[in-house]
Amino acid sequence: MTAIVTPEIAEQAWRRVGRLDHREVVKLQKRSGKFQPELVGFVLGFIDDLSPEGMGIALYAMLVIFEMFQRAAPTGFTKVNERAILQLWQESRRIGDALLASEFDSGLMSEFVIGSPEPTAIRYVVEALVDAQEESGNLPAEEVAQVLAMHRTVIHSLHAVARQHPLPSG
Numbered sequence: 001m002t003a004i005v006t007p008e009i010a011e012q013a014w015r016r017v018g019r020l021d022h023r024e025v026v027k028l029q030k031r032s033g034k035f036q037p038e039l040v041g042f043v044l045g046f047i048d049d050l051s052p053e054g055m056g057i058a059l060y061a062m063l064v065i066f067e068m069f070q071r072a073a074p075t076g077f078t079k080v081n082e083r084a085i086l087q088l089w090q091e092s093r094r095i096g097d098a099l100l101a102s103e104f105d106s107g108l109m110s111e112f113v114i115g116s117p118e119p120t121a122i123r124y125v126v127e128a129l130v131d132a133q134e135e136s137g138n139l140p141a142e143e144v145a146q147v148l149a150m151h152r153t154v155i156h157s158l159h160a161v162a163r164q165h166p167l168p169s170g
Helices: 007-019 022-035 037-047 052-071 082-101 106-114 119-135 141-161
Strands: 075-077 162-164
Touching: 007 052, 007 119, 022 037, 022 052, 037 052, 037 082, 037 141, 052 119, 052 141, 082 106, 082 141, 106 119, 119 141, 141 162
Parallel strands: none
Antiparallel strands: 075 162
């Protein structure tokens, strides 16, 4: 299946989430939990050892990623199961560790993005982390690698359970 998140969808999603007030963010979080409970649990389970800044960017990116995929109509989704998430996590963690060991070599980062079935969604996460680093410079490299691996897992999981429906004719 080809990528379902386009650059236009990605931009609409991050702009929409960025405009939400606190009450609307809470609603979006609840909707995300109903949309993909196992993925939300996965993210929540892996952020508790991050710094407050790392937690914030990880949670924010999760909401934007979910919004991207939900805007990618006409697409439906099955629920991601825990076994699939953990299998993807192992692979993603190896890739994150390689990126960290190479000090985020630009060639490897390019492969990380281009090699994804959803390069636009992955690119969003990379850009969000770069922006966070430029703003504060406080996010440790280990956390950057962990957030990249975590969201690679989320993105690849969502891609795997997406069902593209044909547009109605007429």
